[in-house]
Amino acid sequence: MGNTVSTSVIRRLPRYYRFLQELMNNGIIRISSRELSEKMGFTASQIRQDFNCFGGFGQQGYGYNVSELHAEIGKILGVDKGYKTILIGAGNLGRAIATHMNFDARGCKLIGIFDVNPELANVEVGNLKIMHTDKIESFCNENSPVIAILCIPKESAQEIADTLVKHGIKAFWNFSHCDLKPTFNDIIVENAHLGDSLMTMVYNVNASSDN
Amino acid sequence: MGNTVSTSVIRRLPRYYRFLQELMNNGIIRISSRELSEKMGFTASQIRQDFNCFGGFGQQGYGYNVSELHAEIGKILGVDKGYKTILIGAGNLGRAIATHMNFDARGCKLIGIFDVNPELANVEVGNLKIMHTDKIESFCNENSPVIAILCIPKESAQEIADTLVKHGIKAFWNFSHCDLKPTFNDIIVENAHLGDSLMTMVYNVNASSDN
């Protein structure tokens, strides 16, 4: 470690993790970089180089032990960290995220859901009751969440983010259609700009049709 | 055109589009690459080079006309194409996507929603009624959708994708936690792997805390 690993590599790790899980489920014990490359569509060279950023998990003439590699990548990703997480905005998307993600398996623990609409207060989502946004600050003071998921309109996103940073939030998973400008620059922002993703796809459809 | 533009550039276009929209809403008429770079956090050089992939939209000593540039990028992205789109899987996530995305403004037109659960048949989502997945094939034959959004469990994703390709679907927006292997390789797949995104963020939180 010590040496920082490039973003491109990091973004591939969850994908490796997924494929290795799949292999484990199918009872496969060992795999070579070449076999994995065929399954995943990367080059074998890239796979070896990626894994090697974190140390030599493989063995010449053998390949990689699937479950060992899976465990190692899980450890690197921090899937057992259980970071306390809150979700702001319990509209359609917020509720979907709250119920659809397997937070526990991904290093998070969802401990609070908030919405500005008073009518939603006490409505259950998963096994949590929605709280009014008024309660965010006191909740943070008591429970010290680390991650916040923003599923709110872009108009209010920046303001709420600033408040949350003041109360100790270290990272945002941002579904709002805007780019946050964190006041302090050690804050982590992971954008899930679904609109951008959709538009990229439309571009590609369009580009493929006019040759 | 003609010359293919790199993926990195394409993925930035929706972001430019968003920022330019914002500027328009604020009544700003012109902007230089330097000003835009300060707002967006790219370098001015990159912005000029990006725009220039598609032709010279700017003018020396002046900069870019905001609404003209916005329109040009919109045209490049194909926001007016209205590609017929269907959504498979009307669970929490599917319903959120159906109602939360502004498809019309992004080059898509949502014309059908399907779910395997018969109890959901005829339930309204947005202004569409959920149909049973049995009806997908006949619906495709009648309406010729181009894009399919997959919000279904990974177990059934590949099978449904294959069926859809046979019925003329050209592109997938894939929310299933798996990587599709399209039988034909001119099919476009845009993955929205939310789980991967979350795990990347957790990695970063973890990495930032152990210095």
Add this chain to the structure above:
DNA sequence: TTGTACTCGTTAAAACATTGACAATAATCA
């Protein structure tokens, strides 16, 4: 036990992406 086939980790090369520099040109102001 020996030889062959396999596969890793690593180094070097190639491809790709970003940034910096600057000539050319337009806008602006005296």
Add this chain to the structure above:
DNA sequence: TGATTATTGTCAATGTTTTAACGAGTACAA
């Protein structure tokens, strides 16, 4: 009108990522 300032488009340099090549070590079969 002419001088000054601003800003683009583009080319070259730099930096980053991916791919290829290969020595060294392991597994496995004869």
